[in-house]
Amino acid sequence: MALDQGTGLALIGAGIAIGVAGLGAGIAQGQIGAAAVGATAEDPKMFVRSMIFTVLPETIVILGFVVAFFLYGLA
Amino acid sequence: MLKPEEMTRAVVVGSIGNLDATIECLYELGILHLIDFTKPDEEFRLGQPLPKASGDSQKLLKLRSMMRALGIEEHRPKDRLEVSAINKKLEQALVTLDLNTTKKTEDKQKIQALIREKETEIRALEPFRIFGLVVEDFDGYDNISSFVGICRRDPSDQLTAKFTNIELFKDVRKSDIAIAVFAKNDSKSEIFRILSEHDFQEVKLPKLTGDPGTIISTNRAQVDKLQANLKRIEADIAKIRKQFADFIISSEEHLSIEVMKAETPLKIATTENTFIFDGWVPKSRFREIQQALDSRCGVLVFVEAISSEKEDEPPTKLKNSKIVRPFELFISMGSTPKYEEIDPTLMLFITFPLFFGFMIGDLGFGMGLFLIGLVIRLKMKGSPDLNRLGTIVLAGGLLASIFGLFVFAEAFGIPFHPPEPTSDEASWESVANIPIHPMIEKMHDVNELLALSMLAGWVHLTVGLAFGFFNARHHSLKHAIGKMGWVLMLFGLFEETMVIAGDATMTSQFINSTVFYVFPTDFSLGLAGIELSIPALVFIVAGVVTLLVTEGAFALTEITGIFTNLISYARLAAIAVGKGGMALAFNTMLFPMIFNAWDSPGAIAISILGAVLLAVAQLFFVFFLGALSAGIQAIRLNYVEFFLKFFEGGGTEFSPLSYERKYSVTTK
Numbered sequence: 001m002a003l004d005q006g007t008g009l010a011l012i013g014a015g016i017a018i019g020v021a022g023l024g025a026g027i028a029q030g031q032i033g034a035a036a037v038g039a040t041a042e043d044p045k046m047f048v049r050s051m052i053f054t055v056l057p058e059t060i061v062i063l064g065f066v067v068a069f070f071l072y073g074l075a
Numbered sequence: 076m077l078k079p080e081e082m083t084r085a086v087v088v089g090s091i092g093n094l095d096a097t098i099e100c101l102y103e104l105g106i107l108h109l110i111d112f113t114k115p116d117e118e119f120r121l122g123q124p125l126p127k128a129s130g131d132s133q134k135l136l137k138l139r140s141m142m143r144a145l146g147i148e149e150h151r152p153k154d155r156l157e158v159s160a161i162n163k164k165l166e167q168a169l170v171t172l173d174l175n176t177t178k179k180t181e182d183k184q185k186i187q188a189l190i191r192e193k194e195t196e197i198r199a200l201e202p203f204r205i206f207g208l209v210v211e212d213f214d215g216y217d218n219i220s221s222f223v224g225i226c227r228r229d230p231s232d233q234l235t236a237k238f239t240n241i242e243l244f245k246d247v248r249k250s251d252i253a254i255a256v257f258a259k260n261d262s263k264s265e266i267f268r269i270l271s272e273h274d275f276q277e278v279k280l281p282k283l284t285g286d287p288g289t290i291i292s293t294n295r296a297q298v299d300k301l302q303a304n305l306k307r308i309e310a311d312i313a314k315i316r317k318q319f320a321d322f323i324i325s326s327e328e329h330l331s332i333e334v335m336k337a338e339t340p341l342k343i344a345t346t347e348n349t350f351i352f353d354g355w356v357p358k359s360r361f362r363e364i365q366q367a368l369d370s371r372c373g374v375l376v377f378v379e380a381i382s383s384e385k386e387d388e389p390p391t392k393l394k395n396s397k398i399v400r401p402f403e404l405f406i407s408m409g410s411t412p413k414y415e416e417i418d419p420t421l422m423l424f425i426t427f428p429l430f431f432g433f434m435i436g437d438l439g440f441g442m443g444l445f446l447i448g449l450v451i452r453l454k455m456k457g458s459p460d461l462n463r464l465g466t467i468v469l470a471g472g473l474l475a476s477i478f479g480l481f482v483f484a485e486a487f488g489i490p491f492h493p494p495e496p497t498s499d500e501a502s503w504e505s506v507a508n509i510p511i512h513p514m515i516e517k518m519h520d521v522n523e524l525l526a527l528s529m530l531a532g533w534v535h536l537t538v539g540l541a542f543g544f545f546n547a548r549h550h551s552l553k554h555a556i557g558k559m560g561w562v563l564m565l566f567g568l569f570e571e572t573m574v575i576a577g578d579a580t581m582t583s584q585f586i587n588s589t590v591f592y593v594f595p596t597d598f599s600l601g602l603a604g605i606e607l608s609i610p611a612l613v614f615i616v617a618g619v620v621t622l623l624v625t626e627g628a629f630a631l632t633e634i635t636g637i638f639t640n641l642i643s644y645a646r647l648a649a650i651a652v653g654k655g656g657m658a659l660a661f662n663t664m665l666f667p668m669i670f671n672a673w674d675s676p677g678a679i680a681i682s683i684l685g686a687v688l689l690a691v692a693q694l695f696f697v698f699f700l701g702a703l704s705a706g707i708q709a710i711r712l713n714y715v716e717f718f719l720k721f722f723e724g725g726g727t728e729f730s731p732l733s734y735e736r737k738y739s740v741t742t743k
Contacts, residue, residue: 048409048714055715062639 007075014071021064028057076396077417080357080729082108082389085364087352089376094350095125096374098339098732101352104367105733108355108390112344122340122350131337134169135330138323141172144180145312147320155740156325165326172319179312186305193294193301196281202253203280204287206244211284213255220263222256227274230254234269238262325738332734339732355389355729389414392729399424401466405710410724415549417542419713419722426535426717427467427709432474433531434650434705436517437658439487440698441479444472471706484513488658488697494519500659501666517655524648526573526582532644533569535712536637537562539720546721557625558720561637564618567611568641570594574608640716646708654701658693665689 003011036050085107089097101107115121142148200210202225213223229252231245241258254275258266267275283290344351356364365378383389391411393403395418402423412418435441448469455461484491491509493502494516503509515523540562547554570591576583594610622630668685 044408045410048718051711052715052719055711058643059635059639062642062645063635065645066642 010071010075014068014075017071018061018064018068021061021067025057025060028060029054032057076394076399076421078394079412079414079416079418080392080394081359082355082392082414082729083358083361083380084383084387084389085352085354085356085361085378086381087364087368087376087378089350089374091345091348091350093374093376094122094340094345097350097352097368097376098125098336100368100374101364101732102336102339102734104364105731106356106360106363107352108729108731109339109342110353110355111342112351112353115344118346119344119351120346122343122345124340125337128334128337131330132334134165135327135334137169137173138327138330141176141319141323142327144176145316145320145323147316147323150320150324152321152324152738154321155736155738156322156329158329158739158741161322161326161329161739164322168319168322168326172315172323175315176312179308179315183305183308183312186301186308190298190301190305193298196283197291197294197298199278199280200287200291202246202248202278203244203255204291205246206255208244208255209284209286210280210290213280216257218260219257220260220266222254222258222266222270222275222277223280224254224270224275224277226252226254226270226276228252230269230273230275233273234266237269238266241266321738328736329739332736335734354732357392357729388727390729391416391418391726393418393420395420395424401463402427404460404463404467405713407460409714409718411726411728412722412724413726416546416723416726417721419542419718422538422542422717423713424470426713428470428474430531430647430709430712431471431705432476432478433527433647434654434708435471435475435701436478436483436651436655437485437488438476438479440701441472441475441477443698444475444702445469446472448472471702471709480511482514483517483655484509484511485517485655487693488655488662490516501662517651518659520580521648521652522576523580523582524651525645526576526580528644528647529569529572529576529641530582530586531647532641532716533565535644535717536565536640536720539717540565543721546723553625557622557630560618560621560625561720562618563614563621564634565637565641567614567618568638570614571608571611572641574611575606577606643716644712646712650701650705650708654697654705657701658697661689661692661697665692 033054036046036054039046040050087097087101087107112119112121203213203223214221229245229247231243231254234241234243234256238258241256241262243257244255246253254270256266256270340350344353361380368374368376368378391414393400393406393412395403399421402420405423405427406412406418406420432441435444445468448465448467448471451465451468452462453465455465479485486503489501489503490513491503491511492513493500493504494513515527517524540558543558543561544555547558573583573586573591577587578584591610594608619631619634665685665688669682669689
């Protein structure tokens with residue numbers, strides 16, 4: 001399938017948007033997750049609060065997804 | 076259903092002579108949540124424990140130490156023991172047990188300590204027995220230093236090269252070297268340095284005299300004798316354990332209950348002649364207290380409902396129907412809702428299986444989960460939490476089967492009919508012609524799934540914000556109206572996503588022609604390639620203005636939050652497609668191996684290998700990991716996106732004066 005240059009660039013951009021956002025969220029979530037597991041191990045009642053803290057960085061991926069989605073639409 | 080059980084503040088007052096009977100009666104009823112009396116003054120004092128408390132707790136202490144000594148803390152009797160039998164036998168049993176067990180367990184500990192000591196001596200002397208020295212020769216000189224121990228590597232060459240007047244014994248063993256070095260005090264530090272370089276570890280020899288070999292063999296003989304003794308004592312203890320284990324556990328339970336009752340006065344207010352229980356009772360059962368105390372227990376006490384003050388926080392007793400109740404598990408994993416708050420269990424009952432089923436969306440895997448849930452429910456009757464989990468898995472599996480059958484029309488990742496764009500894909504058509512066609516093709520209608528996810532998100536979040544409105548209206552109407560600002564903004568954002576989707580999906584077509592029917596669809600402007608709907612903008616601006624007025628400018632930092640909350644529901648589509656994709660990938664890779672290898676030699680073996688690989692891959696990657704991630708995402712959407720819109724928690728759980736007998740029983 002032949003793509004013109006603009007479409008190709010838009011698709012690469014979409015990939016970068018979601019990929020790098022995912023990487024960033026992963027790095028952040030890893031550290032929070034480790035602490036959250038520790039807190040939950042000490043007090044199981046912390047489970048929900050830990051979960052809320054752990055998923056905070058996911059906002060980054062969601063925004064990355066939106067950007068990727070629009071770029072995909074442009075392509 | 077959405078509100079916890081309504082509570083009434085109740086006060087039970089009586090004369091002190093009736094305290095014992097009243098406590099008994101209240102515990103049996105099990106509906107009074109006691110408020111601890113904490114501020115004694117001149118008139119009201121804390122109550123005194125009932126007279127039987129001290130005797131009972133001493134017996135309890137003894138029983139518990141017996142339990143530890145006999146190692147029966149985890150023992151679970153099969154039959155319940157009659158309380159009257161416990162009371163009759165307890166005194167005598169405690170004396171018998173005390174006489175036998177205490178002495179025996181003490182002896183056991185002594186013998187174990189002795190065995191340990193002898194074995195330590197053997198271990199210390201063993202490496203040096205072949206040096207031909209008696210134990211006292213190894214140490215205790217004035218002018219000579221001795222080094223006795225184990226090296227990793229051999230230091231003897233280096234030592235003999237450097238010092239001439241040292242005496243060195245060594246024994247090269249499998250992985251290390253036993254060594255004894257004797258030298259004049261002035262070369263002590265240098266020798267120690269060389270030894271350290273060879274990973275020297277000093278061995279402390281026991282303070283004994285004589286030949287190590289003889290000591291070792293005497294010790295061994297002693298250890299054998301001690302072991303035999305230990306075995307005899309352990310057999311005796313096992314006999315006692317067998318005879319008394321059931322009795323001890325049942326009595327321990329009974330006495331714990333008795334002590335708990337006897338110590339209840341420590342939590343209530345008393346005067347010289349009266350006592351006062353102050354607490355909360357479910358409103359619907361308030362009359363029962365008076366009736367029970369009057370008729371059943373025949374005690375002359377007065378029960379009165381008093382109006383509670385504003386700062387009093389009643390305990391929370393969730394009130395849900397039997398079918399919804401298992402989902403209270405999700406609430407108990409976090410925090411108890413406050414009394415005034417909305418109880419979200421009903422919403423969890425609706426949304427969790429729905430989200431879970433949508434993400435799994437497969438008849439085969441759904442039925443599998445349904446069966447697993449059923450097995451957990453049947454097998455785990457003893458554990459209430461696992462039982463509830465079983466019901467939740469069962470409900471999720473059921474919804475997944477329904478989605479799999481009617482919406483996605485597929486089982487085990489294989490569609491009933493090959494999807495139109497890829498008509499050569501494997502399908503159940505080669506087995507049977509199932510007369511159900513998919514409403515949505517999981518691997519091809521991704522946009523449809525996304526639009527459905529957005530719809531789910533909008534409904535879910537709007538309900539959350541509406542709950543938030545009801546929760547907030549008690550303490551601040553302004554906050555409550557602020558929630559409505561979010562509702563407006565969310566409505567605008569949702570409309571915008573539907574306008575962008577336009578006619579591309581059935582969901583957006585439907586929404587645009589029903590919910591947004593009143594808005595002119597072509598009323599939009601383009602911005603950076605994105606079609607912006609003007610009615611959507613109007614809603615968003617109205618929401619922002621409402622927020623500015625009610626919550627202040629700071630709340631505006633949260634605007635991206637509500638947007639990401641909505642988009643966050645895209646995970647529903649993502650997991651559904653991801654899971655379907657994984658199943659399809661394994662099927663595509665391994666079907667040729669199973670079905671197309673017939674003409675090659677060893678065809679059956681290859682086919683079987685392919686089938687096993689497929690089963691393992693599907694079971695582990697698609698079934699278990701899929702169920703796990705779908706479960707986590709379904710509950711996360713509730714905990715994070717939904718709960719944060721309204722849930723505060725931090726309430727007190729309703730825990731009335733009551734007890735539960737598992738191993739003892741009272742008959743009247």
